[in-house]
Amino acid sequence: MGESISCDININHLTRVEGHGNIRIRIKNGKVENASWDVVETPRFFEAILVGKHWENAPILCGRICGICSIGHTLASIRAVENAFAMVPSLQTQRLRLLLKHMETLQSHILHLYFLVAPDFLGTDSVLELIKPHGDEVQRAARLKLLANDGGDLIGGRRLHPTRTVVGGFTMLPDRIKLATLRQRLHAALADLNKTAELFGSFAIPDFTRETEFVSLKSDGNYPFIGGQLVSSDGVLREEEEYLTMSNEYMVSHSTSKWSKLSRPSLAVGALARINNNFASLHPHAQDIANNLGLHPVSHNPFMNNVAQLVECVHVVQDSISLIDELLGSEWQEPRQTVTPRAGAGTGAVEVPRGILYHWYQFDKDGRITRADCVIPTSQNNANIHYDIIALAQKLAAQGKDDQEIRLLAEMLVRSYDPCISCSVH
Amino acid sequence: MEKSKTYLGVEIKRPRTAFFELSSCEGCQLQILNKEASLLNFLDLLEIVNFREAMSNGSDDYEIAFVEGSVTRADEEERLLKIRKQATTLVALGSCACFGGVNQLKNRFHDLEWVKNEVYGGHPIETQEVRPLSDFVIVDLSIYGCPIKKEEVEEIVTNLVLGKSIDHPRYPVCMECTANGNICLFNLGEPCLGPVTRAGCDAWCPNNRMGCWGCRGPSDEANFSQLQEIMDSHNIPRQAMLDRLECFGGFSSAIREMEK
Ligand code: SF4
Ligand code: SF4
Numbered sequence: 001m002g003e004s005i006s007c008d009i010n011i012n013h014l015t016r017v018e019g020h021g022n023i024r025i026r027i028k029n030g031k032v033e034n035a036s037w038d039v040v041e042t043p044r045f046f047e048a049i050l051v052g053k054h055w056e057n058a059p060i061l062c063g064r065i066c067g068i069c070s071i072g073h074t075l076a077s078i079r080a081v082e083n084a085f086a087m088v089p090s091l092q093t094q095r096l097r098l099l100l101k102h103m104e105t106l107q108s109h110i111l112h113l114y115f116l117v118a119p120d121f122l123g124t125d126s127v128l129e130l131i132k133p134h135g136d137e138v139q140r141a142a143r144l145k146l147l148a149n150d151g152g153d154l155i156g157g158r159r160l161h162p163t164r165t166v167v168g169g170f171t172m173l174p175d176r177i178k179l180a181t182l183r184q185r186l187h188a189a190l191a192d193l194n195k196t197a198e199l200f201g202s203f204a205i206p207d208f209t210r211e212t213e214f215v216s217l218k219s220d221g222n223y224p225f226i227g228g229q230l231v232s233s234d235g236v237l238r239e240e241e242e243y244l245t246m247s248n249e250y251m252v253s254h255s256t257s258k259w260s261k262l263s264r265p266s267l268a269v270g271a272l273a274r275i276n277n278n279f280a281s282l283h284p285h286a287q288d289i290a291n292n293l294g295l296h297p298v299s300h301n302p303f304m305n306n307v308a309q310l311v312e313c314v315h316v317v318q319d320s321i322s323l324i325d326e327l328l329g330s331e332w333q334e335p336r337q338t339v340t341p342r343a344g345a346g347t348g349a350v351e352v353p354r355g356i357l358y359h360w361y362q363f364d365k366d367g368r369i370t371r372a373d374c375v376i377p378t379s380q381n382n383a384n385i386h387y388d389i390i391a392l393a394q395k396l397a398a399q400g401k402d403d404q405e406i407r408l409l410a411e412m413l414v415r416s417y418d419p420c421i422s423c424s425v426h
Numbered sequence: 427m428e429k430s431k432t433y434l435g436v437e438i439k440r441p442r443t444a445f446f447e448l449s450s451c452e453g454c455q456l457q458i459l460n461k462e463a464s465l466l467n468f469l470d471l472l473e474i475v476n477f478r479e480a481m482s483n484g485s486d487d488y489e490i491a492f493v494e495g496s497v498t499r500a501d502e503e504e505r506l507l508k509i510r511k512q513a514t515t516l517v518a519l520g521s522c523a524c525f526g527g528v529n530q531l532k533n534r535f536h537d538l539e540w541v542k543n544e545v546y547g548g549h550p551i552e553t554q555e556v557r558p559l560s561d562f563v564i565v566d567l568s569i570y571g572c573p574i575k576k577e578e579v580e581e582i583v584t585n586l587v588l589g590k591s592i593d594h595p596r597y598p599v600c601m602e603c604t605a606n607g608n609i610c611l612f613n614l615g616e617p618c619l620g621p622v623t624r625a626g627c628d629a630w631c632p633n634n635r636m637g638c639w640g641c642r643g644p645s646d647e648a649n650f651s652q653l654q655e656i657m658d659s660h661n662i663p664r665q666a667m668l669d670r671l672e673c674f675g676g677f678s679s680a681i682r683e684m685e686k
Contacts, residue, residue: 013478015478015479015481015482015483015484016478016479016480016481016482017479018452018479019452042448042449042498042499042502042553043498043545043546043551043553044449044498044528044529044532045532045541045542045544045545045553047544047545048532048535048540048541048544048545049528049529049531049532051544053669054665054666054669056666056669057669057673060639060673061528061531061673064451064453064527064528064572065451066451066452066453067450067451067452067453067454067455067456067457067573068452068453068456070451070453111459115459115480116480119482125481125482125483126477126480126481126482127480127481128469128474128480128481131466142462142465142466143462145460145462146462146463149460149462157631157633157634157636158630158634159460160453160456160457160460160573161453161572161573163630163631163634163636164634164635164636166636171634171635171636172634172635251546251547251549256551422447422449422450422451422452423451
C-alpha cells in the first residue's frame with residue numbers, strides 16, 4: 001500500500017459484455033496518465049436505413065438494433081409511430097405491452113447477473129465453469145431465464161424480435177390458460193429471486209463512488225417503464241417529446257458511439273438511475289430486498305447497478321402477477337386498432353434494461369419516414385463509464401493496488417453498467 | 427460433462443468451437459444461449475473455446491467457427507479472413523452473415539457520404555458497403571434466420587458433430603404454415619412472403635398472425651411472378667412487397683430480376 005505503482009492496461013474487446021469496447025489505463029509512478037473507455041463497434045446506420053420506409057417497417061427494423069432488448073426497441077418504435085399518428089393504445093394493449101416489457105427486463109437482468117457478473121465475484125472465467133461447483137445457481141439462473149423467455153413467447157410471439165407486437169396493438173392475444181400458468185410460475189419464481197438476493201448479498205460489492213446525475217422516466221405513482229415525463233436527479237424535468245434536451249448527444253474522437261450529458265460532464269441511466277429516481281414506487285417486496293442489500297437512494301456507487309437490477313427483477317415479477325390478474329379479470333377486447341397515418345413526428349421513450357431509450361420519427365402524409373433518431377441507453381452511459389474509469393484508476397493508484405486488481409475492477413466496473421455496445425452504436 | 431460420447435458405437439469427439447460477431451445485433455448468439463431446457467446438453471456437444479459474450483480468455487485454436495453479422499468495415503474483413511484461415515468449418519450464423527441482414531438496407535442509398543452525414547453529421551466515421559461473409563470467404567454452412575431458430579440450430583449442430591450431411595428445406599414457409607393449419611394471411615389482408623421464403627422456421631411469424639418478411643431468403647425455385655399475382659389479387663401495394671423483399675438481403679438478386 002502507498003507505493004507508487006506503474007501499469008499499462010490495454011483491454012481490447014472486453015469480454016462478457018455485448019459488443020466491442022476497450023479499456024485503457026496508464027499509470028506512472030502512482031499518477032494516472034491516461035484512462036479511457038473507447039467504443040470501437042461498427043455502426044450500422046439505422047437512422048439512415050429508416051429513411052423512405054413505410055411506418056409499418058419501423059418496429060420490425062428497429063427491433064434489430066439489439067438482440068438483448070429487441071422487445072424494448074420494438075415497443076419504443078411502436079410508441080413513436082403511435083404518438084406521431086395521435087393514437088392512444090387501449091388499456092388491454094398497455095397492460096400486455098408492459099407485461100411483455102417485464103419479461104424482457106427479467107430475462108436481460110438475469111442473463112447479466114448470473115452469466116456476465118457472477119463469474120467475477122466467484123472468481124471464474126465463465127458461467128460454464130460454474131456448472132459443477134455452483135450447480136444450483138446455474139439451474140436457478142436457467143429456470144428464471146426460461147420463465148422470462150416463455151413469457152416473451154406467450155405475449156410477443158417470440159422472445160427475441162417479437163412477432164405479435166404491431167402499431168395499434170397485437171396481431172394475436174395470448175391464451176388465457178397459458179397466462180394463468182405463467183402467473184403461477186411467476187409466483188414460484190419469487191423464491192428463486194429471494195435466493196438470488198442471498199447469493200448477491202454474499203458478494204463484496206466494491207466500495208467506489210463518484211457523484212453523477214441520474215436520468216430516467218418519472219414515476220406517476222407506478223414505477224415507470226413506458227412513456228411519460230423525463231426526470232433527472234439534478235432536478236431537470238422534461239416532457240417525452242423534449243428528449244433532445246435531456247440526451248444532448250455529441251461525438252468524441254475514438255468512439256463510434258455518441259456520448260450524452262445534461263447538467264454535468266456525464267449522466268447515468270439504467271436500473272440504478274431508475275431506482276434512485278423512483279424508489280418510492282417500487283413494489284414493497286423489491287424495496288425490502290433493496291434495503292437488505294444496502295441499496296439506499298441516492299446511491300452513487302456504479303457497482304450497485306447490479307443490485308439495482310436484482311431489485312427490479314423482484315419488482316417486475318410482482319407487477320407481472322398483478323398485470324395478469326387484471327388481464328384475466330376482464331374479457332378480451334379487440335387486439336388491434338386500425339392505423340391512420342398522417343404527417344408529423346412522434347417520440348417513444350421506454351425504459352429498457354440498460355436505461356432510457358428514445359425513438360423519434362418524422363413522417364410525410366403517406367406515413368413514410370423522412371427522418372429518424374434513436375438514442376440508446378449505453379450511448380448515454382458511455383461518458384459516465386469513461387469518467388468512472390478515470391476516478392477508479394485514480395483511487396486504486398493512490399491505494400497502490402497492483403495491475404491485476406486494477407484490471408479486474410475496471411472490467412467489473414464496465415460490466416456493472418451491462419453495456420450494450422452494438423445497440424449504442426446501431 | 428461426459429468424457430466421451432458415442433454414436434452407433436463409434437466414439438465422437440467434441441469439436442473445438444468458437445463464436446464471433448461482426449456487425450450485428452448479437453441476437454443470433456443470444457439465441458444460442460436460449461432454449462434453457464436443452465442448453466446444457468447442447469453445449470456438451472461442443473468444446474467452446476471462444477465466446478466473447480459469455481466467457482473471458484478465449485483461445486484461437488478451434489475447428490468450427492460460427493460467425494454472426496455482416497462485414498461493414500475493413501477490420502471486420504481482416505478478422506473474417508483470419509477466422510477462415512483457422513477454421514476447418516466456417517458457419518454463417520443468421521441473416522446478417524448469410525445475406526447482409528437488415529444492415530444491407532443502407533446499401534440502397536449508394537451514397538455512403540450521405541448515409542454517414544445523416545447519422546454522424548460530418549464526424550469522420552469509417553464504414554463500407556455492407557456485405558455477407560460469402561463475398562469474402564468460402565462459407566461451409568449457412569444457418570438462416572433473423573433470428574436463427576434454436577431448434578434448427580440444435581439439429582444442424584448435432585449433424586455437424588456426427589459428420590452427417592445437412593440439408594436445408596427446399597420448400598417455402600407457406601408449406602409449413604399450411605401444415606400448421608393457419609388461416610392464410612392474405613385472406614386477412616396481410617402481405618406475406620411465405621410463398622417464396624425458404625422454410626425451416628416452422629412458419630414462425632404466420633403462426634403468430636404476422637406475415638413472413640423473408641428473413642431466411644428465397645426457397646429453391648421461388649416463383650416471384652406468382653407472388654406478384656397473389657399480391658395484386660389482394661390489392662397489396664407493390665411497395666409493401668418490395669419493402670419486405672429487401673428487408674433482410676436474401677432477395678437482392680430476385681429484386682434486380684423483378685425490376686428489369
Ligand atoms: S440475423 Fe437478425 S438476429 Fe441475427 S444478428 Fe443479424 S439482426 Fe440480429
Ligand atoms: S416466417 Fe418468414 S420472417 Fe418469420 S421467421 Fe420464418 S422466414 Fe423469417
